[in-house]
Amino acid sequence: MTHERTPRQIKFGAILTGTGGPGDQLRWLDPEIPGDASVDIDWYIEYARLAEEAKFDLVFIVDSQFITPHSPPHYLNRLEPLTLLSALAVSTSRIGLVGTATTSYNSPYNLARRFASLDLISRGRAGWNVVTSGDAGTAGNYSRDEHFDYPTRYRRAAEHIEVSQGLWDSYEDDAFPRDRETKVFLDPAKLHELNHDGEFFQVVGPLNIQRSPQGQPVIFQAGDSNDGRDLGGRYADGIFTFTPSIADGQAFAADIRSRAAAVGRNPDHVLILPGARIVVGDTDDDAREIERAQHELSNSFEITLAELGRPFGWHDFSGYDLDAPFPDVLHLAEHSFRTQAEAIVAAARKDDLTLRQVVERRAALHPSPFVGSAKTVADTIQEWFEAGAFDGLNVFVSHPAQFRRFVAEVIPILQERGLHRSEYEGTTLREHLGLPFPANRYTVSATRVEQTANAASLSTAH
Known part of the structure; x- marks a missing residue:
């Protein structure tokens, strides 16, 4: 069906x-x-x-x-x-x-x-x-x-x-x-x-x-x-x-x-x-103010800095110079969330961002x-x-x-x-x-075999 x-x-x-x-x-x-x-x-x-x-x-x-x-x-x-x-x-x-x-x-x-x-x-x-x-x-x-x-x-x-x-x-x-x-x-x-x-x-x-x-x-x-x-x-x-x-x-x-x-x-x-x-x-305007308040409640620079590590295999960024260029860490994402990490690194390189700026962008509303x-x-x-x-x-x-x-x-x-x-x-x-019901593969196969046999039988009869 x-x-x-x-x-x-x-x-x-x-x-x-x-x-x-x-x-x-x-x-x-x-x-x-x-x-x-x-x-x-x-x-x-x-x-x-x-x-x-x-x-x-x-x-x-x-x-x-x-x-x-x-x-x-x-x-x-x-x-x-x-x-x-x-x-x-x-x-x-x-x-x-x-x-x-x-x-x-x-x-x-x-x-x-x-x-x-x-x-x-x-x-x-x-x-x-x-x-x-x-x-x-x-x-x-x-x-x-x-x-x-x-x-x-x-x-x-x-x-x-x-x-x-x-x-x-x-x-x-x-x-x-x-x-x-x-x-x-x-x-x-x-x-x-x-x-x-x-x-x-x-x-x-x-x-x-x-x-x-x-x-x-x-x-x-x-x-x-x-x-x-x-x-x-x-x-x-x-x-x-x-x-x-x-x-x-x-x-x-x-x-x-x-x-x-x-x-x-x-x-x-x-x-x-x-x-x-x-x-x-x-x-x-009221909704935008609610959105801003919720964002401020749920985010901070420190939390975002720690969470930034997840796409890179939970790498710890806390020891880096925040005002130096974003570090070369893409290799750490090979077995992690690579697509997300690639997007972060690409944006940092495109706009020549420091680690601090990357975190600030991610922490921003x-x-x-x-x-x-x-x-x-x-x-x-x-x-x-x-x-x-x-x-x-x-x-x-x-x-x-x-x-x-x-x-x-x-x-x-x-x-x-x-x-x-x-x-x-x-x-x-x-x-x-609104998705179709997946017919059982074996039922479908048996039906096809039966239909083929019936068709062959009719062909022979004629």
């Missing part, structure tokens, strides 16, 4: 980062945020339900596998994504549940089983944000001396996804007759071994869990490097990204979809969902386009959406009062304009996103 994406509507995700992620290290000072929000299941349930009341498509849980004392508060102390999402699955009924999991430090069988379990527990609402892990220090937590290099990480990720998708097809959709009269629980012809033998993984299968109402979990991806874009174009149903302008969003969407088309995929089945910081005020009165925010979202800059937004749930204003004041305007649903049309995440 196929779920059409017309009329086109804006998709919304809610990014739940509790006490504050990168660039928002002091968010926890907001008295509305519990100091233990990132490990408080009641906090997550509250905001997942609020997003569900606003008919959001999904909630999104970020993750990483390595910390330092300079990591953001949410990173220092947070719940494991699939455990958390399983709790949300039984505390909500419709909203999609997307969690981050690394292909570098998980086996496909184990991870495929966990996501398949979440998909069944939620009755078809699970999604996997595929990452390769940018924190090089992660290797030390998984008995490795060194993190995988970029090409290896992405080859491994591609194979990991293919193995996982193969395992999710272990059972055809009608594999379990569960017929008490004949005492037939399983039709063994509908159970399939994978027998994968690849560069990184050897997996026999089958997976010991049936498919969910949406067939397979939805695949998301967030890498912006060339390798990351290739991975997203080939496998992802949704792309999490950062879009600073309409033109950048249009170019990114065109690039991803051209890569999808080049490997034979329908480019309309790849959704672009950038992250967005949204601030709603009584007036546009970079105004979001989605700030203003409720009408202004709705107008801007509509403009970007209709220009093809994105298919939807992942909204950072930062300060609670702001998220409540967004769902109470902006969402109704978009609903009135027919740009966002007023009710869920389906029950699964795929249905929310």
Whole structure:
């Protein structure tokens, strides 16, 4: 079955980062945020339900596998994504549940089983944000001396996804007759071994869990490097990204979809969902003042200097001369967030910046386009959406009062304009996103064989 994406509507995700992620290290000072929000299941349930009341498509849980004392508060102390999402699955009924999991430090069988379990527990609402892990220090937590290099990480990720998708097809959709009269629980012809033998993984299968109402979990991806874009174009149903302008969003969407088309995929089945910081005020000026105050609350030069080390393998910049030219440290990013590090170094070289100037630029307020009165925010979202800059937004749930204003004041305007649903049309995440149901590969193959045989029989008869 196929779920059409017309009329086109804006998709919304809610990014739940509790006490504050990168660039928002002091968010926890907001008295509305519990100091233990990132490990408080009641906090997550509250905001997942609020997003569900606003008919959001999904909630999104970020993750990483390595910390330092300079990591953001949410990173220092947070719940494991699939455990958390399983709790949300039984505390909500419709909203999609997307969690981050690394292909570098998980086996496909184990991870495929966990996501398949979440998909069944939620009755078809699970999604996997595929990452390769940018924190090089992660290797030390998984008995490795060194993190995988970029090409290896992405080859491994591609194979990991293919193995996982193969395992999710272990059972055809009608594999379990569960017929008490004949005492037939399983039709063994509908159970399939994978027998994968690849560069990184050897997996026999089958997976010991049936498919969910949406067939397979939805695949998301967030890498912006060339390798990351290739991975997203080939496998992802949704792309999490950062879009600073309409033109950048249009170019990114065109690039991803051209890569999808080049490997034979329908480019309309790849959704672009950038992250967005949204601030709603009584007036546009009021909203900008709120944005400025929130920024000043959550940032400082010292915090930004420490956080600058993350793309460079958590390199410590505190011992450098702040007023000397930005140091030659790009090599430190080879096994870390290389694309982000390259952008930092390129900007520093282009404008001949000192370390202090680089930190000051990063610590400065970079105004979001989605700030203003409720009408202004709705107008801007509509403009970007209709220009093809994105298919939807992942909204950072930062300060609670702001998220409540967004769902109470902006969402109704978009609903009135027919740009966002007023009710869920389906029950699964795929249905929310307008994505096709993935037919089981073995069922498809058997059908093709039968059709070929029937065609040959008719040809012979004539």
